[in-house]
Amino acid sequence: MINNHEILETIKMITDEHLDIRTVTMGISLLDCADSSLDKICTNVYDKITKKAENLVKTAEDIEARYGIPIINKRISVTPASLVCAASKDASSYVAYAKALDKAAKEVGVNFIGGFSALCQKGTTESDIKLINSIPEALSETDIVCSSVNVGSTKAGINMDIVRKMGEVIKQAAHLTQDSDGFACAKLVVFANAVEDNPFMAGAFHGTGEAETVINVGVSGPGVVKAALENVKGADFGVVAETIKKTAFKITRMGQLVAKEASDALGVPFGIVDLSLAPTPAVGDSVAYILEEMGLEKCGTHGTTAALALLNDAVKKGGVMASSYVGGLSGAFIPVSEDAGMIAAAKCGALTLEKLEAMTCVCSVGLDMICVPGDTTAETISAIIADEAAIGMINNKTTAVRIIPAPGKKVGDVVEFGGLLGSGPVMKTSPYSSYDFIMRGGRIPAPIHSLRN
Amino acid sequence: MKAIITVVGNDKVGIIARVSKILAEENINILDISQTIMQNMFTMIMLVDVSEIKVNFNEISDILDALGKELDLSIKIQHENIFNSMHRI
Numbered sequence: 001m002i003n004n005h006e007i008l009e010t011i012k013m014i015t016d017e018h019l020d021i022r023t024v025t026m027g028i029s030l031l032d033c034a035d036s037s038l039d040k041i042c043t044n045v046y047d048k049i050t051k052k053a054e055n056l057v058k059t060a061e062d063i064e065a066r067y068g069i070p071i072i073n074k075r076i077s078v079t080p081a082s083l084v085c086a087a088s089k090d091a092s093s094y095v096a097y098a099k100a101l102d103k104a105a106k107e108v109g110v111n112f113i114g115g116f117s118a119l120c121q122k123g124t125t126e127s128d129i130k131l132i133n134s135i136p137e138a139l140s141e142t143d144i145v146c147s148s149v150n151v152g153s154t155k156a157g158i159n160m161d162i163v164r165k166m167g168e169v170i171k172q173a174a175h176l177t178q179d180s181d182g183f184a185c186a187k188l189v190v191f192a193n194a195v196e197d198n199p200f201m202a203g204a205f206h207g208t209g210e211a212e213t214v215i216n217v218g219v220s221g222p223g224v225v226k227a228a229l230e231n232v233k234g235a236d237f238g239v240v241a242e243t244i245k246k247t248a249f250k251i252t253r254m255g256q257l258v259a260k261e262a263s264d265a266l267g268v269p270f271g272i273v274d275l276s277l278a279p280t281p282a283v284g285d286s287v288a289y290i291l292e293e294m295g296l297e298k299c300g301t302h303g304t305t306a307a308l309a310l311l312n313d314a315v316k317k318g319g320v321m322a323s324s325y326v327g328g329l330s331g332a333f334i335p336v337s338e339d340a341g342m343i344a345a346a347k348c349g350a351l352t353l354e355k356l357e358a359m360t361c362v363c364s365v366g367l368d369m370i371c372v373p374g375d376t377t378a379e380t381i382s383a384i385i386a387d388e389a390a391i392g393m394i395n396n397k398t399t400a401v402r403i404i405p406a407p408g409k410k411v412g413d414v415v416e417f418g419g420l421l422g423s424g425p426v427m428k429t430s431p432y433s434s435y436d437f438i439m440r441g442g443r444i445p446a447p448i449h450s451l452r453n
Numbered sequence: 454m455k456a457i458i459t460v461v462g463n464d465k466v467g468i469i470a471r472v473s474k475i476l477a478e479e480n481i482n483i484l485d486i487s488q489t490i491m492q493n494m495f496t497m498i499m500l501v502d503v504s505e506i507k508v509n510f511n512e513i514s515d516i517l518d519a520l521g522k523e524l525d526l527s528i529k530i531q532h533e534n535i536f537n538s539m540h541r542i
Contacts, residue, residue: 002457002536004487004498010539011459011529065511068531250539257538 014069017227018285019251021258022220022278023073024060025199027206027271028052028213030079030115038091041084042100049076049104049113052213057109059265063258071258072220072280072420076105077204078115086127094131098138098145105144114204116147119194122156122443132162135169139184140176146202152192152389154396158444163389166190167382167438171405174374178407181415185404186369190385192392192399197272198328203365203400214271215263216328219255219319220278221247222339223285225311229293240294241314248275248318256323274328275319276364277311279339281422287311287332288341288351299341300351308332309362329398331364337417337424338369346425347414353384353427361391366399371415371424374407381405383434386444394447455484455533456503456510458517462526464495471520472499472528479513480505495526500533 013019033044053076060074078084078101085094098116105113116138118128135147149166152158170190174182189203196207199216206214228247232239255273263270279287288299291307312332320326334356336342345351353370360366366388372381385401392399406415409426416423458476460468469488476483485500506513514530521528 002533002540004489004496006540007457007459007498007536008461008491008496010536011461015527062511065514066532067535068514068529069535253538254535257534 013221013224017221018223018280018282019221019254020070020072021217021255023075023199023218024056024071024258024262025075025077025204025216025218026053026056026213026268027077027197027210027216029206029210030084031208033084034087036087036089038085038088038094038096041088042096045078045084045097046100046104049078049101050107053108053110055266059262062265063261067257069254069258073111074109075199075201075204076108076110076113077199077206078113079206079208080115080117080119082118082125082127082131083208085131086125092130093137094134095138095141098134098142102142102145110144112144112146112201114146114148114201115206116145117149117205119150120159120162121150121153121192122159124159124162132165132169135188136172136176136184139173139187146187146204148189148191148194148203148205150191150194151385152393154193154393155446155450157446158192158386158389158393160386160444161441163386164382164438164441166385167378170381170403171378174405174407181406181409181417182374182404183417186402186417186421188402190401192389193397195328195398199274200276200278200329202402210271211269213268215259215266215268216271216274217255217259217262218274218276218278218328219251220280220285221251222277222279222287222290224251225277226284226286226290226293229290237310241310244311244314245318248315249322252319252322270325272325272327273323275315275326275330276328277315277332279333279335280420281338281340281343283340286339286341287334288339288345292341298348298350299345300355304355305358305362308334308359312363329364333365333368334359334363335368335402336370337415337422338420339422343423343425346427353429357387357391360388360399361395364398366392367401367403369402369404369421369424371404371406371409371426372429373411373426374405374409376405376429377435379433379435379438380429382438384429386438390444454502454504456501456530457533457536458499458501458528458530460497460526460528461494462524464490465524468495468524468526469497471524472517475516475520476501480507481513
């Protein structure tokens with residue numbers, strides 16, 4: 001029998017410390033929706049998504065009520081669009097496809113749908129190019145479609161032609177949504193080493209190695225970790241790591257329970273639990289505050305990278321035993337605009353782009369929800385992407401760039417996105433040019449340690 | 454199916470009576486009950502059997518939530534598995 005102390009601990013985590021399930025994401029393969037006509041593909045994907053995910057939201061809400069744990073997002077990830085649409089030789093743009101995804105996702109009531117994606121780490125197909133050219137318009141004309149492009153991997157190197165292209169795509173997406181400060185860019189991720197079972201947006205897609213449908217779950221709980229660390233003030237790092245591990249274990253067990261329940265109720269196989277600590281702009285739900293609780297005056301000061309490395313590793317060690325299948329991105333997220341502590345640190349100048357880049361070497365993902373001045377050039381954005389992709393490629397990890405060159409905004413301005421996306425202070429980029437570097441094009445070869453066979 | 458009901462808030466006359474009345478009406482059997490004062494807060498924990506429940510689980514949750522608001526307390530009902538999975542391997 002569970003004792004009262006344990007019961008109250010769980011209740012306190014949920015009511016006071018923002019413990020929640022961040023997302024239940026249903027992955028759906030759309031490979032069988034392919035056709036030579038784009039119109040037919042759109043009909044097929046709409047029909048398939050609305051059928052497969054018909055009960056997703058209702059099931060998640062039932063689980064929420066039964067266990068009294070909030071499930072913040074219900075989402076869908078689908079097969080990369082460049083594969084599904086490849087046979088449609090009649091189409092010059094895939095914007096209509098994005099609209100079909102948007103309509104289907106709204107019909108079933110999910111918060112986001114991800115998979116307007118292309119995997120171009122080594123080269124591009126004609127379909128990849130059509131998709132990438134469609135991204136700015138697709139994201140500005142839909143509401144809940146998310147897009148991602150993989151531009152590099154440890155095995156393949158970095159496709160610098162697409163890195164250059166993505167700088168232009170991001171600028172164009174920002175321009176088309178200038179009335180909302182370039183909001184389209186918040187729905188676009190540029191990856192290196194993208195994973196096929198990530199439940200988190202904006203980078204979720206359903207990989208080709210996945211089952212027909214699958215349930216993946218992302219947990220959250222920076223507030224719980226922060227609260228646990230408040231009880232070990234001044235203790236050495238062994239104690240800090242142990243405390244984080246124990247907390248991560250408990251958080252992940254929630255994810256495992258919800259994933260199992262959702263999978264049983266929907267009759268869909270359970271894929272993975274993603275161990276990432278995902279922050280929200282709510283006070284008390286911040287990864288930055290965990291780092292500050294370890295003894296840093298402000299997130300971004302010297303010592304931040306070490307603190308984040310410890311946090312990221314301890315979260316994995318604690319979480320891995322709590323779930324039968326762990327996957328996705330699994331680490332600490334550091335999206336600047338979505339984390340109250342990061343926002344504060346960036347506003348006061350403690351957290352800079354350079355420091356964030358260093359932090360991305362030791363945590364999951366990368367430069368996430370970064371606002372830069374509206375006049376930042378496409379080549380500078382491409383160069384930022386290249387730097388992140390290089391970190392991912394060399395370190396055998398996923399890295400990503402979700403950057404918003406907010407039209408008309410200058411360093412020090414604040415961009416308001418609202419909701420879970422929060423608000424981002426516009427950060428300074430280097431004033432020096434990367435133009436000639438980016439214009440070279442071609443591929444950066446895979447690193448020597450990719451030759452493992 | 455077993456569930457845990459927790460009541461947390463300022464102590465007052467009739468809390469247990471009001472909660473038990475609802476449980477009896479909905480055919481929920483109380484298996485165990487304990488109460489204590491923690492950090493000046495009245496805390497009651499009940500283990501209940503909801504297998505013979507008359508309405509669905511969501512409705513019970515809403516009814517208890519409404520009673521909580523009326524009495525200015527937090528009243529929650531949760532399937533016991535959430536606690537088992539978090540605290541037991």
